[in-house]
Amino acid sequence: MLDKNLDQSFLSGSNSVFINDLLNKWENDPKSVPEEWSNWFKEIGSEIADKGPSWSKEKNRVIGAVDIEESVKTVAQGVAGKGKISASDLRSATTDSLRAIMLIRAYRIRGHLLANLDPLKLYEPDIHPELDPKTYGFKEEDWDRPIFIDNVLGMESASLKEIMDILKETYCGSIGVEFMHVQDPSQKAWIQERIESIRNTTQFTDNGKKAIFERLVGAETFEQFLHKKYAGTKRFGLDGSESVVPAIEQILKRGSQLGMKEVVIAMAHRGRLNLLYNILNKPFRAIISEFLGNQANPEEAGGSGDVKYHMGASADREFDGNNVHLSLQANPSHLEVVAPVVIGRVRAKQNQHNDTNDRLSVLGIVLHGDAAFAGQGIVAETFDFSGLRGYRTGGTIHIVVN
Numbered sequence: 001m002l003d004k005n006l007d008q009s010f011l012s013g014s015n016s017v018f019i020n021d022l023l024n025k026w027e028n029d030p031k032s033v034p035e036e037w038s039n040w041f042k043e044i045g046s047e048i049a050d051k052g053p054s055w056s057k058e059k060n061r062v063i064g065a066v067d068i069e070e071s072v073k074t075v076a077q078g079v080a081g082k083g084k085i086s087a088s089d090l091r092s093a094t095t096d097s098l099r100a101i102m103l104i105r106a107y108r109i110r111g112h113l114l115a116n117l118d119p120l121k122l123y124e125p126d127i128h129p130e131l132d133p134k135t136y137g138f139k140e141e142d143w144d145r146p147i148f149i150d151n152v153l154g155m156e157s158a159s160l161k162e163i164m165d166i167l168k169e170t171y172c173g174s175i176g177v178e179f180m181h182v183q184d185p186s187q188k189a190w191i192q193e194r195i196e197s198i199r200n201t202t203q204f205t206d207n208g209k210k211a212i213f214e215r216l217v218g219a220e221t222f223e224q225f226l227h228k229k230y231a232g233t234k235r236f237g238l239d240g241s242e243s244v245v246p247a248i249e250q251i252l253k254r255g256s257q258l259g260m261k262e263v264v265i266a267m268a269h270r271g272r273l274n275l276l277y278n279i280l281n282k283p284f285r286a287i288i289s290e291f292l293g294n295q296a297n298p299e300e301a302g303g304s305g306d307v308k309y310h311m312g313a314s315a316d317r318e319f320d321g322n323n324v325h326l327s328l329q330a331n332p333s334h335l336e337v338v339a340p341v342v343i344g345r346v347r348a349k350q351n352q353h354n355d356t357n358d359r360l361s362v363l364g365i366v367l368h369g370d371a372a373f374a375g376q377g378i379v380a381e382t383f384d385f386s387g388l389r390g391y392r393t394g395g396t397i398h399i400v401v402n
Contacts, residue, residue: 096147099136100163104152106130108192109180111171133160153196170200215246215278222274230291236309238271241401245278248365251397252279256322259360262349264327266342267367268335269309270401272328280315280326336376339366343382346393359394367399 025032026041033041113128129135143160150156153166171177177195182188204212219242226235238244252263267275276282312330316323329345331338346364355361373379385391 093148095137096142096145097149099138100147100149100160101152103131103133103136103138104149104163104167105180107167107171111167112176112178114168114172115176116172116174133164166196166199170196173200175200211249212246215249216242218278219245219274222277226273226291233291236269236272238274238401241271242274244271244367244399244401245274247399248275248279251363251365252317252324252326253319255363256319256324260324260363261353262325262327262362263365264329264342264345264349264362265365265367266329266331266338268331268369268372270369271367272309276313276328279317280313280328281317282313282315336368336372336378339368339379339382340385342366343386343391343393343396346396347391350393359392362393364393364396365399366396367401370400370402373398373400 022033022037023041026038030038030041110128110130114125114131118125138160146157146159147163148157149163153163155162158166177191177200179188179191179195182191219238223237223239223242226233227237227239248265252260255263265275265279273287277284277287310331310333313328315326317326318324327345329338329342331341342364346362349362350356350359353361368379386393386396
């Protein structure tokens with residue numbers, strides 16, 4: 001019983017660190033401890049102090065009882081250099097920086113949830129909690145206070161208002177970017193720098209804008225003509241996705257500037273006739289002949305129905321004095337089967353060009369339907385093979401048409 005009572009006493013050995021800590025505070029300032037402890041220390045004096053063994057640390061603390069104020073003051077003096085800032089100011093600034101970095105990362109991951117998909121502003125967008133600054137503790141009065149972000153968005157410091165403007169312009173526009181899932185740090189950093197440096201906005205020249213407009217008008221007019229002239233005829237139009245035409249046009253132009261010699265294209269039915277006319281320059285007369293039930297080249301095909309959507313084609317295009325040979329691969333009814341065929345043709349053509357290192361001379365472009373891209377296993381299998389030494393082609397551009 002005696003031992004049990006001693007263990008329950010506040011003077012037991014397990015409380016020595018706590019009592020020594022209070023004693024040190026009392027010796028420095030008697031008013032810094034409760035009055036009961038102060039009176040008790042006056043009666044006992046410093047004889048109760050337990051210095052501990054010679055090999056122990058000089059200053060022991062109760063577990064978890066870190067003097068945060070003192071540690072922050074020390075850091076504040078080191079950061080301030082010649083001047084001094086208060087511990088509370090430094091803590092507030094550090095908290096703001098951490099919260100801002102968390103907010104920026106959230107927009108990099110989920111910014112597309114606030115994409116500008118409603119130009120007429122018919123609906124009020126629902127703000128995801130992770131994209132709301134209030135979730136991170138920011139209040140209305142915090143929006144104009146400068147926050148240190150260490151050049152994360154290209155600025156050493158910025159106000160919350162400036163950070164939000166940049167994030168919305170970069171990740172919540174009409175073009176979304178998803179890259180945070182990329183496992184290779186260098187690849188992820190390249191995409192991030194590429195997007196954030198221009199705030200996901202390409203500045204086109206006047207001639208470039210005119211070229212894009214002409215391609216869009218050409219693609220849309222093509223579909224409108226077929227719809228009115230051959231109403232009821234089986235047609236897989238590109239309606240609503242005409243931007244694919246200027247996109248591929250830009251890929252071809254930029255690729256030719258980088259030394260690309262050939263392009264092999266694979267695609268499903270939708271928009272195939274449009275690309276044949278606007279990209280591969282197939283004569284419009286031949287396309288109309290097929291709609292009338294005739295064959296543009298009777299010796300090449302037979303059958304009826306959607307046969308015209310299965311046929312391949314080839315053409316030579318010139319971009320700024322650089323010639324590029326284009327091939328549209330003929331495909332079977334199981335449309336996604338054509339993807340690995342195109343990858344194989346690209347690799348074979350690269351070998352013919354003796355381009356077995358950089359593999360820049362021939363490019364593969366594969367267009368998918370959104371459901372087929374997500375649902376057909378052959379797509380994933382093609383991606384899996386792309387990293388193997390005997391199958392790699394240096395990269396393939398995949399375009400998913402909604």
